[in-house]
Amino acid sequence: MERLKSAVPPDLRRAVGEGTAADLANTTSRLFAFFDSLPLFHQVMQELTDPELALCRKDKVKAVELKGHGNACFSRREFGKALRFYSQALRHVPINSGGMDVNLVSSLYVNRASTMHKLGLFEESLRDCDRAITISPNYSKAWYRKGMVKTALKNYSSAIHDLEVALSQEVTSSGKSNIEQELKLILEKHESVNEAGTSNCDSKDRDLPLAGQPHKIVIESISTPNKGRGMISTDDIPPASLIHVEDPLAAIIMKSSRETHCHFCFSETPADVVFCPSCTIPIYCSKRCQEQSAGHISRDEDTNLGYSTNVANLSITSSCKSPRSKLFAEHRHECGGAHWAAVLPADVVLAGRIIAHSIVKRMPSGKSFAFSGPNLDLVHHYDQHSPANKLESHIYAIVLLLCLQNHYRSDLLWTEDSLSQLVLLIFQIKVNSIAIVCMRSMDRGPEHTINRGFYVAEGAKMCSVEQVRVAQALYVSGSLFNHSCQPNVHAYFLSRAFVLRTTEFIKSGSPVELSYGPQVGEMHISERQKSLQENYYFSCQCSSCSELNLSDLVMNSFCCPQSNCLGAISESTYYRSKENFVNVSLGGSYVCKLSLPDVSKVDMDMENVAKSLLQNSGVSLNIDHGCCMSCRSCIDLSSALATSHREESTIDRLKKHTFLDKTLITEALQSLKQLKKLRHPYSKALAQAEDTIAEAFAKVGDQELARKHCEASIQILEKLYHPKHIIIAHELIKLVSILLSLGDGASAAATFAQAEAIFSLYYGSHVEKVLTYMGALKKAVIDV
Numbered sequence: 214m215e216r217l218k219s220a221v222p223p224d225l226r227r228a229v230g231e232g233t234a235a236d237l238a239n240t241t242s243r244l245f246a247f248f249d250s251l252p253l254f255h256q257v258m259q260e261l262t263d264p265e266l267a268l269c270r271k272d273k274v275k276a277v278e279l280k281g282h283g284n285a286c287f288s289r290r291e292f293g294k295a296l297r298f299y300s301q302a303l304r305h306v307p308i309n310s311g312g313m314d315v316n317l318v319s320s321l322y323v324n325r326a327s328t329m330h331k332l333g334l335f336e337e338s339l340r341d342c343d344r345a346i347t348i349s350p351n352y353s354k355a356w357y358r359k360g361m362v363k364t365a366l367k368n369y370s371s372a373i374h375d376l377e378v379a380l381s382q383e384v385t386s387s388g389k390s391n392i393e394q395e396l397k398l399i400l401e402k403h404e405s406v407n408e409a410g411t412s413n414c415d416s417k418d419r420d421l422p423l424a425g426q427p428h429k430i431v432i433e434s435i436s437t438p439n440k441g442r443g444m445i446s447t448d449d450i451p452p453a454s455l456i457h458v459e460d461p462l463a464a465i466i467m468k469s470s471r472e473t474h475c476h477f478c479f480s481e482t483p484a485d486v487v488f489c490p491s492c493t494i495p496i497y498c499s500k501r502c503q504e505q506s507a508g509h510i511s512r513d514e515d516t517n518l519g520y521s522t523n524v525a526n527l528s529i530t531s532s533c534k535s536p537r538s539k540l541f542a543e544h545r546h547e548c549g550g551a552h553w554a555a556v557l558p559a560d561v562v563l564a565g566r567i568i569a570h571s572i573v574k575r576m577p578s579g580k581s582f583a584f585s586g587p588n589l590d591l592v593h594h595y596d597q598h599s600p601a602n603k604l605e606s607h608i609y610a611i612v613l614l615l616c617l618q619n620h621y622r623s624d625l626l627w628t629e630d631s632l633s634q635l636v637l638l639i640f641q642i643k644v645n646s647i648a649i650v651c652m653r654s655m656d657r658g659p660e661h662t663i664n665r666g667f668y669v670a671e672g673a674k675m676c677s678v679e680q681v682r683v684a685q686a687l688y689v690s691g692s693l694f695n696h697s698c699q700p701n702v703h704a705y706f707l708s709r710a711f712v713l714r715t716t717e718f719i720k721s722g723s724p725v726e727l728s729y730g731p732q733v734g735e736m737h738i739s740e741r742q743k744s745l746q747e748n749y750y751f752s753c754q755c756s757s758c759s760e761l762n763l764s765d766l767v768m769n770s771f772c773c774p775q776s777n778c779l780g781a782i783s784e785s786t787y788y789r790s791k792e793n794f795v796n797v798s799l800g801g802s803y804v805c806k807l808s809l810p811d812v813s814k815v816d817m818d819m820e821n822v823a824k825s826l827l828q829n830s831g832v833s834l835n836i837d838h839g840c841c842m843s844c845r846s847c848i849d850l851s852s853a854l855a856t857s858h859r860e861e862s863t864i865d866r867l868k869k870h871t872f873l874d875k876t877l878i879t880e881a882l883q884s885l886k887q888l889k890k891l892r893h894p895y896s897k898a899l900a901q902a903e904d905t906i907a908e909a910f911a912k913v914g915d916q917e918l919a920r921k922h923c924e925a926s927i928q929i930l931e932k933l934y935h936p937k938h939i940i941i942a943h944e945l946i947k948l949v950s951i952l953l954s955l956g957d958g959a960s961a962a963a964t965f966a967q968a969e970a971i972f973s974l975y976y977g978s979h980v981e982k983v984l985t986y987m988g989a990l991k992k993a994v995i996d997v
């Protein structure tokens with residue numbers, strides 16, 4: 214794309230960069246006319262759309278070669294490596310009905326099944342056997358392997374059936390006698406051992422979980438004076454109520470998760486990963502996801518296959534009704550050899566999926582029709598974008614349109630207006646799409662340092678999760694929720710479904726707002742304002758951005774040099790006007806204007822931290838950066854900052870080392886001591902330092918000290934966030950595992966109950982679905 218960008222002449226570049234949304238018809242058609250006469254453009258389009266040049270074509274020769282490597286590793290008993298080679302072979306082998314070499318594909322499934330059997334991955338192995346049998350029902354080796362895995366699972370009667378089928382299909386006498394021997398052994402075991410339950414081997418290929426039903430709560434979209442449209446509640450809503458469940462109009466995996474997560478449901482892929490039948494790019498956790506994403510669905514596509522969540526009970530009035538999403542094979546138009554979808558940025562490919570969805574919905578069979586995108590009526594902020602962004606999106610819109618036309622051929626006619634619509638859609642996606650976040654389990658050996666993780670007693674499995682952004686999606690109704698830095702709803706995902714739950718009581722008529730990322734306690738007001746302005750083009754006026762609050766005062770602050778003063782010293786300058794407003798600026802730039810909280814409601818912490826600002830009403834007052842907000846003593850801020858960064862990075866070394874020696878911990882403790890002299894006792898830097906040190910002590914087995922530092926971290930976090938914030942629950946979970954290791958069952962149970970109560974507020978009945986470790990931890994707490 215850089216080649217195309219630099220070929221655009223300066224006058225056209227200027228016209229595009231300085232143009233507004235009203236000029237789009239003109240700027241897009243001028244740029245298209247320029248590209249149409251540019252040989253380089255046609256070369257780029259050829260590279261992107263010609264299947265002969267595609268890097269993602271199926272390749273039988275390569276598949277055979279990879280199978281050979283797999284076989285060699287298997288004979289050397291390098292099963293992990295063999296598994297990877299067989300999977301890669303399956304990725305490259307043609308598996309669509311046209312070019313499929315049936316014997317090669319089914320032997321690959323069976324070889325992978327045998328490898329997974331060796332690795333103890335029984336469920337996965339059985340699924341591959343079934344895949345081989347579906348393709349080659351008379352394939353003796355597939356039935357044999359299936360029988361052997363069932364034997365390992367002690368499911369003898371089923372294993373006997375499978376081996377009998379294998380025997381009836383086997384043609385070689387050596388093969389027959391081998392199966393007969395196994396059968397004899399199994400029959401003996403069957404007589405002496407009780408039967409195990411049947412395994413749910415094909416569960417992966419069955420239905421995805423339902424997201425659950427939202428409460429019958431009415432939220433509606435209204436027009437607000439300064440936030441555009443927004444959602445409000447038309448009823449009182451209790452805390453922890455499920456208020457919204459929605460499937461995406463379209464979604465796309467992030468590049469960083471392409472090799473680890475299913476491209477349809479976005480869960481982590483199992484060992485028996487499934488590939489696209491026509492190209493080598495997407496990977497899926499099951500055949501079911503593959504079919505939904507790439508097409509080839511044998512059942513009626515309009516039938517609800519069990520995954521889509523039912524939003525029928527959710528009353529959303531006015532213009533924000535979500536179209537009942539029909540299943541649409543969103544990868545189908547990208548497939549077929551060309552690799553443009555793997556090369557273009559995710560938001561551009563997402564725009565392509567939305568257009569393809571609308572094309573497929575309206576496509577009258579056998580007739581050409583004019584392109585027009587879906588009328589999503591979403592904000593785009595086109596005019597506020599930088600000239601570079603505008604030019605880039607123009608180029609992507611032209612390229613995408615031609616890629617789509619290449620797929621739909623003469624069915625798709627387009628006009629200048631089509632290009633303007635596409636540019637706007639790309640900008641709508643920038644502001645309205647939502648990152649799908651999943652909780653990745655980090656269940657490794659106890660030697661690993663973890664994020665938000667915890668350890669249980671010696672020898673037990675360590676369970677932990679970290680948040681990963683796996684995909685980007687557009688939700689039609691979900692796009693109408695505005696932002697607050699102190700949200701009253703929590704958003705999470707069940708597979709592709711977007712779920713919203715209230716975290717506090719919401720009075721009828723109040724705004725229902727989620728966080729776009731920036732939150733009080735997580736980010737300082739200056740960072741929140743900057744992030745929201747840069748990404749969403751608004752200046753936040755939520756309650757936490759319009760009134761002075763403790764969290765913002767202390768989060769990045771230093772402590773006062775006067776020994777008995779709890780005042781905070783900030784990098785920001787606070788100027789209080791006679792009208793009792795406080796103007797905040799940072800590094801000479803204005804940040805925002807805040808009102809003073811009602812003095813009668815100010816708690817002691819806040820008063821101690823910012824006495825000067827709160828008490829001298831009716832006079833103007835300047836608290837310069839580096840000066841105490843309570844007693845106005847000053848420190849050398851730049852030297853304090855430099856020392857703090859140095860000490861923080863000494864402590865952070867604990868996270869980078871797998872094996873912690875005594876010196877590292879001693880140095881970290883020294884740094885913590887220095888940090889405590891510098892940083893305000895409620896500052897984020899101290900909370901993080903305490904947390905890192907707690908994890909280090911847990912790792913080396915000193916659970917008493919781990920407990921002490923973990924509790925210190927929680928105490929600070931309770932000042933920065935409110936005590937029922939989800940961050941506190943994650944920290945409490947760490948404390949539970951430390952308490953379990955100490956054998957303090959009573960404290961562990963009480964702390965677990967505290968964390969569980971907070972999580973229930975955020976996830977309701979979905980707690981264990983989202984935080985998969987909770988079930989095991991609960992059991993550990995009960996068992997102690």
Ligand SMILES: C[S@@+](CC[C@H](N)C(=O)[O-])C[C@H]1O[C@@H](n2cnc3c(N)ncnc32)[C@H](O)[C@@H]1O
Binds near residue numbers: 644696753
């Ligand atoms: C995902 S949309 C939300 C719905 C939007 N208000 C509408 O009318 O379609 C995001 C945009 O809404 C506006 N917005 C969201 N939260 C806001 C807030 N707290 N204050 C001001 N504008 C806000 C901004 O223009 C932002 O770019």
